[in-house]
Amino acid sequence: SAVISQKPSRDICQRGTSLTIQCQVDSQVTMMFWYRQQPGQSLTLIATANQGSEATYESGFVIDKFPISRPNLTFSTLTVSNMSPEDSSIYLCSVDTLRGGRVGDTQYFGPGTRLTVL
Amino acid sequence: GESVGLHLPTLSVQEGDNSIINCAYSNSASDYFIWYKQESGKGPQFIIDIRSNMDKRQGQRVTVLLNKTVKHLSLQIAATQPGDSAVYFCAETYSGAGSYQLTFGKGTKLSVIP
Numbered sequence: 001s002a003v004i005s006q007k008p009s010r011d012i013c014q015r016g017t018s019l020t021i022q023c024q025v026d027s028q029v030t031m032m033f034w035y036r037q038q039p040g041q042s043l044t045l046i047a048t049a050n051q052g053s054e055a056t057y058e059s060g061f062v063i064d065k066f067p068i069s070r071p072n073l074t075f076s077t078l079t080v081s082n083m084s085p086e087d088s089s090i091y092l093c094s095v096d097t098l099r100g101g102r103v104g105d106t107q108y109f110g111p112g113t114r115l116t117v118l
Numbered sequence: 119g120e121s122v123g124l125h126l127p128t129l130s131v132q133e134g135d136n137s138i139i140n141c142a143y144s145n146s147a148s149d150y151f152i153w154y155k156q157e158s159g160k161g162p163q164f165i166i167d168i169r170s171n172m173d174k175r176q177g178q179r180v181t182v183l184l185n186k187t188v189k190h191l192s193l194q195i196a197a198t199q200p201g202d203s204a205v206y207f208c209a210e211t212y213s214g215a216g217s218y219q220l221t222f223g224k225g226t227k228l229s230v231i232p
Contacts, residue, residue: 004161033219040126042207043162043222058219092161107152107220109161 002027002095004110012116013083020079021113023093028073031096034066037112038089046091049076083117090114126205128227137195141208141223146189148210152220153182153193157204165193165206195228203230 003026013019023032034046046066047055055068069077080087093110131137143151149170154162168175168182168191175182181194191208205227209220 042225043220045219045221048219094161106164106167108164109154111159111161114159 002029002097002108004093004095004108006091006093006110006113008113009111010114010116012118014118015084017083018079018081019083019115020077021091021093021115023076023078023110025074025095027097029095029097030073032070032076033094033096033107034068034076034078035092035094035109036089037092043092046078080115083115085117088115088117126225126227128229130229130231131198132231133198133200135198137193137198137202137228139193139195139206139226139228141191141193141226143189143191143208143210143223144221145210145212146186147212148221149213150211151182151184151191152209152211153180153191154207154209154222155202155204156207156225162207198228198230200230200232203228 005024007022011019032049035043036046037043045058046061047057047068049055049068049070051070051073057063065081067079078091090112092112094107097106129139152167153165155165156162166175166177166180166182168184170186173184179196183192193206195202205225207225208223211220
């Protein structure tokens, strides 16, 4: 298993500003993911962050809006840039521990960062 | 009973009864499925998984059934307890080359009536 922490747990931000969310894992993991969960809805993958390479973004998400860093095997950041009220969501960090030797076998999630943009 | 709320379908069950939560997945090529439980203010928590070469898998108080013919997944919770109240998501993934993301279903909110 993996224990994941996120900072901040919640924030209220003004339109046009940026917020950087931190994700810390208690063990070294190869694959980290960032998800968005809009109020009352399911999870949508934003990007995959692998150490040593640029993040891979899903359709509808771009690096300029959601820059990601992955400096080592236990840490990642997601920045929500130039925020608007539509960015109000829960942002979740996830890791894959490759328990079964195949990606997707076991994904663990952090507690999430609840972002409100005014 | 089951009803469609503003965002999430809701299932209300009496404490001690069995709960059945259903999920229709989209990709016929998906070969691995996971059920997650998300309590208020927390991230999703792994409950149980199943591979496409299985039809049924049991855990502690939970059973997952997979029907590949109709692309349907269900989660059965035996003797439902108040602590089971949460939103439940199914997720699917395909182990093909270069594919590793989880695709989440819409979720079902389970409310347990004491």
